[in-house]
Amino acid sequence: MNRDTRPHSAPEIVDVAVVGGGPAGLSAATALGRSRRAVVVIDAGEPRNAVAAHAHNVFSRDGAEPLALIAAAREQAAAYGVALVDDRVTRVRRAPDGFALETAGGRTVQARRLLLASGLRDVLPDIPGLAAHWGDSVVHCPYCHGWEVRDRAIVVIGTTPRSSHQALMFSRLSDDVVFVRHDSPRDAASDADLVALGVRIVDGVVARVDDDSDGALDSVVLADGTALPARAVAVGPSFEARTELYEQLGGSPSVVEGVGVVIPADAVGMTPLPGVWAVGNARDATAMVGASAAAGTMAGAALNMDLLVDEAAAARAQGPGPRPRTTA
Structure with missing residues (x-):
């Protein structure tokens, strides 16, 4: 059964929908939540490192259980108003205000921006x-x-x-x-x-x-x-990013020789598709926990600025007057 662990209901339209609740997705969500963004993280509960007993080379937490790291990160993200939904996104499409995501549990989420942090599969x-x-x-x-x-x-x-x-x-x-x-x-x-x-x-x-x-x-x-x-x-497995949602929006995955398939994106996670970002192992198949978390923070900051640019343009068009602030 899908379990909704949100401390409150998510807004009807969120600033950013994050697909994937691993180190990258939760770090991005936390950075956005601290900027008073309305964020929902939708996670199918399939972390890549679930088979490992411990996570290593994680600053100050070397040897921690991977699921314990995720549990702590979820709790901290929720403290900033991030909505956490245990479900699987099955479909995404463009919508007038950004994107519409549909989940296996029957939920529909509207988001201005989409961050794909859905990781990858190790193919042995x-x-x-x-x-x-x-x-x-x-x-x-x-x-x-x-x-x-x-x-x-x-x-x-x-x-x-x-x-x-x-x-x-x-x-x-x-x-x-x-x-x-x-x-x-x-x-x-x-x-x-x-x-x-x-x-x-x-x-x-x-x-x-x-x-x-x-x-x-x-x-x-x-x-x-x-x-x-x-x-x-x-062994060297083939790394295959979960690209299904990216492809539903018309994106083409990138093949990295000797590594596998990833979602193409720049250093802060911006993909060739407007409004779509990718981070963590979805973008960089070789990134470890620490690198994925750091990349998520950078992507969250870049997404906040991307939204601010749009908001500033809309405010200029509207003219003087009070501005409502979207908060989680």
Whole structure:
């Protein structure tokens, strides 16, 4: 059942509708709420890092549970009048005053601006056994999860053009790192760097990942039957931003080679579509929690100024007189 956790009813027309209640969306909403903007955050409750037990490299909160971070951010955003709605936006369209959003729960929200902070999906390589350990002993980011797999036998599976770079970073964390070429391109300079830092290179294709009798990750098995001991596996998933709403409005996603699909936007989140902004992993597939939160704050500030420019133009057209202030 969809749960509405708002402290009060959202205005009929809000200044900004934020789709996605992760670090980026909530940070943007908080910045806007502190500027007395009417904001609604609609969140489907599918955070990308839900599979991870802890979030790392988060300023002053390293090791915090991801869902605990979100809970604290929601409480703080609500204190500034941000409306929080647990629901899924299924459709968006242009409306006379901006945008009309429809949710799975039957709600319709009118908004002057739209901020897409709906994150992305990690699409793992189609290798049997990987998914069962995703977020635990199968990882992709040495900065997010590398410390937790330090000193283990680590196998890096080459699935992207940057996989050798990934293996190079994991070499800082263990003396037992093997790089399996799989389907990543050969690069003589990268190979030389890996060998120089003690990484063993195996030219082979991975067939599956096996567990031991206790269900823990045990080995990476190649197509020729060779079993490589592995207590951790690093892979490069394809990152696919949730672009459905952007495409409903006529937008075209961007393909970043070796990374995946994102929503195109500038440094503060403005997309090519007027009135539509994108932030966090929806725009930058490689952004970690801290970077996504910072980007959300910047987007919130930029959105506030964008609205102010419109309001100033309308006020000039209206002429002298009192100005109503839209508040949450």
